[in-house]
Amino acid sequence: MDSPPLFCVKMRASAGGAHVSGAERVVPAAAVPAALAALGARALAHPKGTPDDIRLRVEPAGEILRVPALPVVLERTATAAEGMARAAELLAADGVSRVPEIMALFRETYAMRGAMLLDADTLERLEPDRARGVRATRMDAAEPAAADAGAKNHFREALVLASKVQAAPGIVAEICVSDDPDYVTGYVASKSLGYRRIATIKERGDPSGGRIFLFRGPRSLVPDCIRFLQEQTVLVEGVPWTP
Ligand code: PML
Ligand code: MG
Numbered sequence: 001m002d003s004p005p006l007f008c009v010k011m012r013a014s015a016g017g018a019h020v021s022g023a024e025r026v027v028p029a030a031a032v033p034a035a036l037a038a039l040g041a042r043a044l045a046h047p048k049g050t051p052d053d054i055r056l057r058v059e060p061a062g063e064i065l066r067v068p069a070l071p072v073v074l075e076r077t078a079t080a081a082e083g084m085a086r087a088a089e090l091l092a093a094d095g096v097s098r099v100p101e102i103m104a105l106f107r108e109t110y111a112m113r114g115a116m117l118l119d120a121d122t123l124e125r126l127e128p129d130r131a132r133g134v135r136a137t138r139m140d141a142a143e144p145a146a147a148d149a150g151a152k153n154h155f156r157e158a159l160v161l162a163s164k165v166q167a168a169p170g171i172v173a174e175i176c177v178s179d180d181p182d183y184v185t186g187y188v189a190s191k192s193l194g195y196r197r198i199a200t201i202k203e204r205g206d207p208s209g210g211r212i213f214l215f216r217g218p219r220s221l222v223p224d225c226i227r228f229l230q231e232q233t234v235l236v237e238g239v240p241w242t243p
Contacts, residue, residue, distance in 0.1 A: 004028045006061035008138050008233060011039035013051035019113050021046040023152065026061050026140035026233060042152060047182060048207070061233040066142060067167045069159055069238045071194035083186065083201030087175055090188045090196055096120055096173060096214060106175070109133070109210025117226070120172055120214040126222050134213065134226055139164045142235035154183055155197070155243050162189040164234040170217035170225045177201050179209030197243055 009032055010024040023042060025035045036056050043054045075090075077083040088099045096102070101123055109116045114133030117126040127134050139160050158176060165174050166189055173190040186201035186209075202209070215225060 004030075006064060006233070007032050008057075008059045008061050009035040009039060010055075010057045010059075010137070011043050012055045012057075013043035013046065014053045015049055015051045020048045020051045021152075023157065024137060024140065026064075026138070026235060032058055047180060061138065063233070065167070065232055065234050066237055067163055067234055069141075069163045069195075069236050069240075070166060070189055070191075072159065072240070072243055073194055073196050074243065075196050075198045077198055077200045079200055080184070080202045080206075083184075083198045086198055087186070087188045087201065090193055091173060091175065091214075094173060094190050094193050098123060102175075102212065102214070106177070106210060106212060107208075109212060110179070110208040112210060115174075115211035115213050117213050117215055117222075120216045126215060128226070133211075134229055136161050136165050136168075136213075136229045138231065138233040140235060141239040142237040143239065153241075154178060154180070154185070156239055156241065158187060159195055159239055160236045162187065162195050163236045163239075165189070165213055165229065166191050167234065168213075168225050168228040170215045170221045171213055172216045173214040174211060175214075176211045177209040179207060181205050181207045 006026050006028055008026055012022045013020040023039055027035050043051055075086050077086050088103055092099045112133035114135035117134045141160050162174055165171055175188050177186040182204060184200045184202050184204055186198050188196045
């Protein structure tokens with residue numbers, strides 16, 4: 001039996017032009033109204049504040065690619081400094097050179113809506129629009145998500161995104177720090193490291209966060225990479241509810 005067509009449901013909320021929150025689901029038509037309601041409620045209840053602009057959007061999901069979730073490993077760190085050092089160590093162990101320079105560039109992601117796309121070796125920035133960055137979008141966990149309708153599950157959503165990103169052409173690794181002031185856990189991900197959850201990677205109360213996607217390959221591959229991140233709908237299989 002053919003499965004019913006799926007739709008991407010997206011929410012983006014901002015205040016005074018600054019990004020507050022965003023989330024998305026990939027669901028069959030019958031589940032679109034509930035997904036819109038849940039994402040709308042979420043936009044209104046974000047710890048970063050009440051938005052003055054909430055956008056909800058529904059698009060046909062098109063052709064779906066299924067990828068497995070990256071395996072999850074917890075890295076126990078107690079302070080932001082320890083967490084950043086652990087992230088750097090993992091990237092270096094994974095064959096990324098110039099890690100201190102990459103970590104220094106991380107600060108520049110704080111004001112961006114999307115991620116920085118960085119050549120892992122030359123450190124050249126590859127995003128067509130540097131203020132916006134590159135946004136990984138059109139993705140969800142493959143398993144039915146009835147219990148997922150309510151509050152944000154940082155871990156699950158991040159694992160979905162990281163698993164999609166590592167399936168993109170040319171991507172070799174990612175580093176992420178949440179921009180939610182009270183969410184201190186971040187991660188480093190790659191195909192060989194899996195999803196390394198770093199228990200503490202920033203100070204509580206700190207609103208700065210961002211993502212860097214590290215790319216390796218010919219420049220001719222960059223458009224394919226960006227197209228995959230932004231346009232290919234991906235369902236991630238085997239995403240656990242809790243880490
Ligand atoms: C975000 O706020 O969107 C990033 C969340 C990172 C989640 C890390 C984890 O809990 O595994
Ligand atoms: Mg956030």
